[in-house]
Amino acid sequence: MIQSVDATAEHLQAARGITGSPDLVLLPESIAHVEGPIGQTSVGARFADPARRLGTNLVVGTTEAEGRDRFRNASILWGPEGNLLGRYEKHHRVPFGEYLPMRDPVEPLSDLTRLVPRDAIAGHGPAVLQPRSTPPLGIVISYETFFPDRVAAAVHAGGQLVLAPTSASSFTGRDVPAIEVAASRLRAGEFGRTVLLAAPTGYSAVIRPDGTVADLSGLGTRELLTATVPLRTGLTPYARTGDTPVLVLALLVLMASVGVHAIRRRAV
Structure with a gap:
């Protein structure tokens, strides 16, 4: 939704425009960059504030540096009291984007290490977040939308809708964001789940369980999409x-x- 040097500040400002008592607020992938676990930083406290103010569940995409050469790509869940309730770390990393395959032999021979200075740590565990007093939320991060097995993992773990925070800010055109929307539509139809796509530069989208797009943001515009969506069980x-x-x-x-x-x- 937003393109800015300070994505954290921009998204927090956008969150101030949210009114009412939503059940869930979804923010995009990688809008907060911290050293170490975000719950131990002042940045984490800044995201706890809107969750507490709205009395809502807030999901935020973060990257957490771990040492000099590794990081975690995670989506963090804050509860209505501003407390941390859970996290999901990306399983399928983007080769040459989030990690460098065969780094040790490649590093002396290529400038790729300047483009990919750190390797993402592959996540483990179920592809769900469990808010308080709310059904389980399936989740995939960005590139994982292209892998049906990741959405299957979310659905089989009890996810009644699927969150798909993404960051296509590396791509200035509309092609890659449009492909992500298309992949999300496929996953919605395949698994009979609402898919909520949130991106910092667009497209963000609300996709119904039959694969139709109920709402779509512009590209590179600040927009707040709101929707009442169905929750589904069964396979x-x-x-x-x-x-x-x-x-x-x-x-x-x-x-x-x-x-x-x-x-x-x-x-x-």
Whole structure:
């Protein structure tokens, strides 16, 4: 939604425009950068304030440096009392964006280490956040939207909607943000869940469980999207089986094609 040198201050300012008593406020990926766990910093206290003022659950994307060469990409959940309730750390890291594959042999030979000075630590644990007095929230971060297995993990862990905080600020055009919206629409339809996409430079979106876009921000504009969205339980056929039926069908078609070709060769 916002592009700024100080993304933390800009998003906190935007949060001041929120009124009423929302159940959830979702802010984008990587809008706060801190050394060490955010709960032990003054930045964390700044995000606790709007959660407490609104009496809401607030999810904020952070990067937390760990030593000189590693960091964590996490979404942190603050509860209505301004207390930390949980966190999700990104599992699928972006190669050459969030980590450098085979860093040790590549480092002496390439300038890539200047572009990727630190490696993200791969997250572990369930892809859900559990607010107080609110159903479980599935969550994926940015690039993970392209992986059905990550959304499947969120849904199977009980997520009744899917949060998708992202940061496409490295891309100045509309292509990558538009692809993220398209991927989020696929995931919504596949798993029958609302997907909430929040980005600092756009697009942010509210996507219904059937994959339709209920609301979409502009690109690079400050906007606050508000919506009442359905919560869903249960599993769609795709959530139960994944890609297995399609892969089996493709294998059968391939085997049939090979068989027909072999029969024709023998006939000749």
